[in-house]
Amino acid sequence: MKAIQLLGKEKIQLSELAKPEISEKEVLIKVKAASICGTDVRMYKNGYPTASEETPLTLGHEISGDIVEVGSSVDFYKEGMRVAIAPNMGCGICDQCVSGNTHLCETYEAFGINLPGGFAEYLVIPEKAVRQGNISLIPDELSYEEAALIEPFSCVFNGQEIAGNNPGDNVLIIGSGPIGIMHAMLARARGAGKVMMNDLSEARLADAKKMIPDLIPLTSENLQEKIFAETNNQGVDLCIIAAPAPQAQEASFNYMAMNGRCLFFGGLPKEKEEVKLNTNILHYKQLRVFGCTRASLMGYRTSAQLVSSGRIPLKELITKRYPIDQFDEALENAKKAIGLKNVIVFKE
Numbered sequence: 001m002k003a004i005q006l007l008g009k010e011k012i013q014l015s016e017l018a019k020p021e022i023s024e025k026e027v028l029i030k031v032k033a034a035s036i037c038g039t040d041v042r043m044y045k046n047g048y049p050t051a052s053e054e055t056p057l058t059l060g061h062e063i064s065g066d067i068v069e070v071g072s073s074v075d076f077y078k079e080g081m082r083v084a085i086a087p088n089m090g091c092g093i094c095d096q097c098v099s100g101n102t103h104l105c106e107t108y109e110a111f112g113i114n115l116p117g118g119f120a121e122y123l124v125i126p127e128k129a130v131r132q133g134n135i136s137l138i139p140d141e142l143s144y145e146e147a148a149l150i151e152p153f154s155c156v157f158n159g160q161e162i163a164g165n166n167p168g169d170n171v172l173i174i175g176s177g178p179i180g181i182m183h184a185m186l187a188r189a190r191g192a193g194k195v196m197m198n199d200l201s202e203a204r205l206a207d208a209k210k211m212i213p214d215l216i217p218l219t220s221e222n223l224q225e226k227i228f229a230e231t232n233n234q235g236v237d238l239c240i241i242a243a244p245a246p247q248a249q250e251a252s253f254n255y256m257a258m259n260g261r262c263l264f265f266g267g268l269p270k271e272k273e274e275v276k277l278n279t280n281i282l283h284y285k286q287l288r289v290f291g292c293t294r295a296s297l298m299g300y301r302t303s304a305q306l307v308s309s310g311r312i313p314l315k316e317l318i319t320k321r322y323p324i325d326q327f328d329e330a331l332e333n334a335k336k337a338i339g340l341k342n343v344i345v346f347k348e
Contacts, residue, residue, distance in 0.1 A: 003120035005056035009047030025127035028069035032144035034118035035062035050114045061087035063118030064147035084147040086134040086300040087111040103294035136304040149314040154295035154303035156182040163263040163290040167191030172236040175243030176204040246275045253281040
């Protein structure tokens with residue numbers, strides 16, 4: 001089978017591998033779609049400890065496909081089922097795993113991170129992932145490409161569950177990339193009063209507005225003044241920083257309403273990870289600040305249901321589809337932030 005493998009920093013290749021075999025407790029997926037994520041780009045640019053010339057790593061953690069083989073000891077799952085795959089799995093024993101947060105396990109594993117991933121024609125789902133519930137069924141009406149995007153959307157869902165998003169909230173999202181747009185879609189679906197979005201690129205704001213007609217795009221000039229004009233001089237109830245920008249985190253407190261919540265979604269580059277925050281604003285406005293990472297399996301299942309219902313139209317984020325032989329072109333576009341989601345698709 002064909003697979004995209006990382007061999008080190010900026011070393012990637014299209015490999016020809018044997019079709020994997022499964023044990024009686026495993027499931028084999030014929031991958032239909034796998035989307036490129038910012039994490040894939042960072043792993044390519046910086047390298048990753050689990051990827052080397054001696055131990056190539058098959059990338060890809062945003063995955064959908066068909067079940068084509070089921071181990072004899074596996075219950076419920078059948079050949080022919082259409083599925084999406086949650087990538088993270090835990091040890092199953094520690095306190096985080098027992099509490100349902102397998103994605104926070106200290107020894108967590110994930111497809112495309114430290115296990116073979118979805119940029120390949122076939123993917124083995126190991127016993128641990130089968131038992132923990134990493135396989136979610138998807139309806140016939142949902143395209144495989146859209147199903148692959150359930151994974152990043154589940155991270156968005158996780159963040160809003162942690163920070164809280166109440167009906168009628170005024171919400172500001174900083175960053176109009178795929179994650180920022182997913183946040184806006186979810187905020188609307190949860191009943192936000194106003195959803196505002198800021199980005200340095202006016203062109204990206206305009207594109208987001210086309211997808212979400214009632215979105216309020218705000219350019220960066222006099223941003224604080226614009227936010228307070230939109231919120232009756234109150235500020236926003238929820239500010240989501242969906243961009244790897246320390247200056248956006250630093251400025252976020254200035255936009256907040258009393259009792260507001262800030263969600264620092266995603267990480268910052270290592271050389272910029274320390275930011276300066278005005279804790280007097282935090283104190284006197286009684287703000288709450290949240291972080292988030294990955295998504296629980298329950299969050300993934302709930303996200304799959306939301307996407308399958310049609311309430312979250314992720315298909316609008318798909319810029320282009322590529323066969324695996326054109327992975328270099330897809331990766332280059334992702335590196336340059338050309339378009340939104342670039343998806344690798346596998347035909348019969």
